[in-house]
Amino acid sequence: MNQNNLLELRNISKSYPGVLALDSVNLEVCPGEVHCLIGENGAGKSTLIKILSGAIQKDSGSILINGQSTQINSPLDSQRLGIGIIYQDFKLIPELSIADNIFLGNEILNEHSFTLNKNKMKLLAEAALHQLGEQYDVDTPIYKLSVAAKQLVEISKAINKQVKILAMDEPTASLTESEIKNLFKIIKKLKNDGVGIIYISHRIEEIFEIGDRVTVLRDGKKIITEEMKNVNRDILIKWMVGRELAQQFPKNVEIRKTEILRLENVRTEKLRNINLSLYEGEVLGLAGLVGSGRTELARIIFGADRIMSGNIYLNNKKINLKSPKDAIDNGIALLTEDRNLYGLFTELSVRENISISNLNSLINGVFINKPKEISDSKAFVESLKIRTPSIETSVENLSGGNRQKVVLARWLYTKSKIVIFDEPTAGIDIGVKYDIYNLIKQLVKDGIGVIVISSELPELIGISNRIAVLCEGEITGILEEHEISQEKILHLATINLN
């Protein structure tokens, strides 16, 4: 086995001031293997990948490639050794074309010249994409591509550099079901070509589909490496979290049938003929493929976008939402999908992020009532179990799950009556996910109407009382609790296509 290893990491340690990020970690990758790497945020996965990429250097331990001891001191070293990394946030230049990006830093010049051989690069780029079974106009600029297409360009870029080892960080995070299937097909192709793949994911279900072996990290230590066929979901979670999680999806059963929100014949550029009601104390799920109009629907309820025609009623009273401020004043809250881009002020403290939408109630004359702000923020940190050193810590130092809780605290503080979650657990640890499900349960218990958008069907089915399915900007069906199934949702989500 040993001489067969493409990559071998021995006793890798890395510490940052105050934290031991990696503690004597071992990892082996064979050619043609998909080696899954799982663990909660802060377990050390990204530190390990950064060491492989040459972005940071290990403190101790050794790296062997094909049995040969080697050093990775820079990103260039890493590339020369045949290591490719596909980051979650792609490292592509939006304005440049597909071909330009694939050859970035690796350009082909005309013979005896310093000018770029654009034709050759275009042909090779097309060939690289073709190898993945894809066809694109390689002159297209990156910013016009979907997330899945950008990922394909990243993979082509790696293939073009003849990688032997490919590390993928959460590659399916923003892909739809069919795009994921396509990605898995490509991964299998790479496997057949003898590439060793390190696959990082939060989605336990998919690693059973794609993985050969799995290594679990927790708090910087390797817990175990095991063949996928010898493990199951529950044991993996136990290894990751270090404890057993009880029932995964808590659900509320009593629903008060008081309608709080109603949309009648709402139309926008992307949405057609939307008729939808939300009741007090229920979780209404919104399902659909990426681009089906789920997020657009959430944004018009929140006043972030305007409707072209139709009516919105709140407690049977017609309302006109011109801006998010109008929605907030009416007790509507939105937790956006991209918390960092649209939800948080990362430089500001936990306290300032919690109080920002509720300063009106904290004003004493002209000054902010700081003692009250501090005590209220502390109360939210405690009740939502936000893990932060203090309420004065910048939000940028918090993990994804705790950031999500900070945004939630903000909307609880404004006493919202309707809370919309767009992908509430994207990129969040499994332990904290469970916290979020429990918080949603608490919200509906208090009579709040909750709307949840999620691409993870098991999650959506698990927490929703009803599910509305969108396809191409239309609601193609609303499933009551007893009718909900994965098949029905997928059927409705694709009914309008073709």
Add this chain to the structure above:
Amino acid sequence: MIKNFKDKNLIRLFTDFGIAVVLILEIIIFSQVSPYFLTADNLLNISLQASVTAIIAAGMTFVILTAGIDLSVGSIVAFAGVVTTSLIKLELPVFYSLAVGISAGLLFGAFSGYLAGTFVTRLKITPFIVTLALMTIWRGAAFVYTEGRPVWELPESFSFLGTGRILGIPFPTIIMIFVFVASHIVLTKTRFGRYVYAVGGNYEAARLAGIKTNFILISVYVISGVLASLSGVLLASRINSGQPNAGLGYELDVIAAVVVGGTSLFGGRGTIIGTFFGSMLIAVLRNGLNLLNVGSYVQQVIIGVVILLAVLIDQLRKK
């Protein structure tokens, strides 16, 4: 216990404002080489010289905190100066002429800021371009309005603003301290201040948090415009004339002071205290070099180098 508390505050001052270290170094060096430097007379003189750009820098801090920039301040100084002085020359009773002249100057600053803010928010033109255009427009307007000639022969009473003293402290210094204290309170203790940081830190998140982002943006340009015109009035009073070429290049001195003071050009990060130290750093340097008889050309080179060093030290400290 109390001593411990004080130490902590002192340490925080140094870590929060690495720039203060550079300022203190400067003061130590100049006090060693020039016996006159540390006299009360000279220190008050420094504060007087610093006041005009420092007051503008306070306003600029608001703008830069929202990730904007205001290049029009230097020209506002000039136009506010010529408007105020020309109105004061009208044959009105003294009190009225001063009141009308000064109010008109300040109103003009507010108007220019409102214009800039409106272009930035409603027409989505980048602040750099909007204020660059206003800079050219007001400079040109100041020359057109005065036909290129300074406004002379102003009443004695007007000169108090720029040259008067209360309890020995120059009046512009008092105004400057007032502006900084007020700006500090607004930025740290009020809802408006919090919103300025929020809009600069993450514009879209601020909008989605229910903040009237357009109002905040327009307001910061109005604040910057009013403080620039206030400086214009003080300067006109000090030189006892309305000069159409007054305040030439001030925008760069002011931006340098704000950035040296640790405010991020990308918005969301910075303090008014930092801007105060930044302004003083440059003023002390200029004063010290003057005392040492360093020529004005060489001074420019040295000031540029010190700006780079100050920002560099700030960067190293953050790592």
